[in-house]
Amino acid sequence: MCTVCGCTISVVAEHSKHPGNAPRKSLDDHDHSHFHPDGKHHHEHNHPPHTHNDDQHDRTAGLIDFGNGPAGVHVVGMSQERTIRIERDILSRNDAFAATNRTRLLNAGVFALNLVSSPGSGKTSLLVRAITDLKDKWPIAVIEGDQQTSRDAERIRATGAPAVQINTGKGCHLDAHMVGHALDHLSLRSVSLLFVENVGNLVCPAAFDLGEAHKVVVLSVTEGEDKPLKYPDIFAAADLMLLNKADLLPHLDFDVSACLAAARRVNPRLRCLTVSARTGEGLAAFYSWIEERAYAVADPVS
Amino acid sequence: MHEISLVESVVALIEDERRKQGFSRVRAIRLKVGTLGHAEPEALRFCFDAVTSGTIADGARLEIETVPGAGWCSACQRTVPLEERFSACLLCGSSHVRVTAGTELRLAEMEVE
Numbered sequence: 001m002c003t004v005c006g007c008t009i010s011v012v013a014e015h016s017k018h019p020g021n022a023p024r025k026s027l028d029d030h031d032h033s034h035f036h037p038d039g040k041h042h043h044e045h046n047h048p049p050h051t052h053n054d055d056q057h058d059r060t061a062g063l064i065d066f067g068n069g070p071a072g073v074h075v076v077g078m079s080q081e082r083t084i085r086i087e088r089d090i091l092s093r094n095d096a097f098a099a100t101n102r103t104r105l106l107n108a109g110v111f112a113l114n115l116v117s118s119p120g121s122g123k124t125s126l127l128v129r130a131i132t133d134l135k136d137k138w139p140i141a142v143i144e145g146d147q148q149t150s151r152d153a154e155r156i157r158a159t160g161a162p163a164v165q166i167n168t169g170k171g172c173h174l175d176a177h178m179v180g181h182a183l184d185h186l187s188l189r190s191v192s193l194l195f196v197e198n199v200g201n202l203v204c205p206a207a208f209d210l211g212e213a214h215k216v217v218v219l220s221v222t223e224g225e226d227k228p229l230k231y232p233d234i235f236a237a238a239d240l241m242l243l244n245k246a247d248l249l250p251h252l253d254f255d256v257s258a259c260l261a262a263a264r265r266v267n268p269r270l271r272c273l274t275v276s277a278r279t280g281e282g283l284a285a286f287y288s289w290i291e292e293r294a295y296a297v298a299d300p301v302s
Numbered sequence: 303m304h305e306i307s308l309v310e311s312v313v314a315l316i317e318d319e320r321r322k323q324g325f326s327r328v329r330a331i332r333l334k335v336g337t338l339g340h341a342e343p344e345a346l347r348f349c350f351d352a353v354t355s356g357t358i359a360d361g362a363r364l365e366i367e368t369v370p371g372a373g374w375c376s377a378c379q380r381t382v383p384l385e386e387r388f389s390a391c392l393l394c395g396s397s398h399v400r401v402t403a404g405t406e407l408r409l410a411e412m413e414v415e
Contacts, residue, residue: 081414081415082413083411083412084319084323084325084411084412084413084414085410086315086412087410087411088315089407089408089409090308090311090312090315090341090407091311091407092311094311172304204304204307207304207308207340229388232386232387232388233340233387236387236388265388265397266387266388267388268398
């Protein structure tokens with residue numbers, strides 16, 4: 001898979017800019033080009049095709065050219081081998097796309113949250129509930145990430161909010177370039193709150209900045225209170241934890257205080273709220289948390 | 303396994319460098335991977351050959367330098383080793399330790415020809 005855009009196995013639903021399924025010979029033998037309908041931003045990155053032909057050197061009969069440095073032969077001072085110091089962050093390409101997304105969202109007045117969790121924690125149910133409760137006050141859009149299907153986007157669209165589905169194929173997380181493509185499909189100027197629902201995975205999404213204002217980690221009480229200690233990266237990367245499915249607590253042995261202690265041990269700055277998407281318990285506090293931050297960048301419905 | 307994406311990012315960085323510096327082959331790649339970071343060295347090694355096959359890095363030797371975790375303990379006023387991101391200070395037991403090393407995930411250098 002091309003990690004930049006997910007060509008060949010990752011698709012943005014109804015997105016046809018990439019020719020798609022041609023076998024890939026190298027990471028850079030295809031073009032990326034997309035236009036952003038808000039008119040503020042355009043980027044195009046062509047990767048020229050290349051060959052790396054070891055036989056391109058002139059091998060004239062009878063000529064012994066030490067300058068061509070046959071592999072494995074070391075002649076002091078004549079070897080073609082050299083060491084290049086690079087010292088670049090492996091995630092720097094993703095982070096550059098994330099910075100572009102962040103600027104774009106800020107300029108359009110959009111407050112974006114990246115929701116991460118294991119599969120089945122109730123992210124989509126939380127979003128459906130939150131959109132229903134907030135949509136009269138804030139224009140909301142959603143980007144849905146899943147390996148397959150548009151089921152989650154359809155659940156979101158049923159609330160009336162626009163949703164773009166990204167299918168990652170074999171990919172285990174969203175990256176910033178995929179999200180950049182998804183932003184093309186939204187009218188950002190008419191959006192104030194953007195929820196990005198990441199692929200259900202408590203490991204990989206931790207490493208990938210998407211350009212969001214905050215990561216919000218959702219943990220459900222059916223999962224076990226030691227999850228923050230077992231998967232610390234994602235809890236360390238988040239600014240808010242929602243402990244969901246609180247309505248099930250009377251039926252479980254789940255120790256809420258132990259769970260919150262584990263989460264704060266991994267990330268002392270983590271805000272934690274106990275909520276239920278089903279009953280609405282605790283959601284007012286979640287909405288307040290959002291609004292306190294959203295007012296700084298986005299405008300509610302006037 | 304996001305290590306596949308990470309190795310693909312490494313290949314993309316190498317391609318960037320090839321356009322700038324011009325070389326035909328990569329003999330070795332050195333990564334610095336922190337023990338508190340997001341990548342598992344064994345998983346990087348596991349997928350490296352498959353991901354680099356057919357790319358500029360095809361056949362390159364992968365060397366991974368593991369960077370141990372360390373943090374600044376505000377109680378001890380010194381840098382202490384950290385085995386896990388959320389470990390308490392080994393010296394005083396305080397949990398107020400700010401991570402200062404071990405989250406690296408860098409392409410450090412490579413040997414080319």
